[in-house]
Amino acid sequence: MRAVIAEDSVLLRVGLIKVLEAGGFEVVAEAGDAEGLLAAVEEHRPELALIDVRMPPGFTDEGVRAAMEIRRRWPGTPVVLLSQYVEERYAADLLSANTSGVGYLLKQRVADVADFVAAVRRVADGGTALDPQVVAQLLLRRDSDPLARLTPREREVLGLMAEGRSNAGISQSLVVSESAVAKHINNIFAKLDLPVVDADHRRVLAVLRFLGASRA
Secondary structure, three states: OEEEEEOOOHHHHHHHHHHHHHOOOEEEEEEOOHHHHHHHHHHHOOOEEEEEOOOOOOOOOHHHHHHHHHHHHOOOOOEEEEEOOOOHHHHHHHHHHOOOOEEEEEHHHHHOHHHHHHHHHHHHOOOEEEOHHHHHHHHHHOOOOOHHHOOHHHHHHHHHHHOOOOHHHHHHHHOOOHHHHHHHHHHHHHHOOOOOOOHHHHHHHHHHHHHOOOOO
């Protein structure tokens, strides 16, 4: 699986290359700014773009804007944003445009190599991966209706859904049966007034509601 990395810190970039290659990815290009990233994606059309949120020249949201441009110009390209701090609005900005193949992880997560590679691979396979710290902050801030209708356990389940966990993954994390997880998820759908459509689509809508990123 081919990957492109955009990170202005050479030391971290080298580390990310080694981590991804050890995890079975082929890093086909690296860049230190958004312009170089876009050129690399255009040339290589990778299966994954790993992007620092803050890059030259302004060190603000260049990576986010580049990620959204990648999704616009090459739809379906999985992107993972890396950030030094929890800035959940960037995750919401990216998810509001498209929810498949999107990740937002903190750089400190790279230290747990197995967990980091698993999250990145989940995104490359078309899933979603949000850093647990981002999810934790969102749980503290999203206290208005209809989220206020959820029980503490249902909020836990929704938080794990936002991290990109499957029903089996949620079951293992909470040490409950998969049938119990399915019941909680159905309750979440009902309490958030989500339409009865494809189950995977409703999961996405639930996460967007959780993020406050829905444009409806």
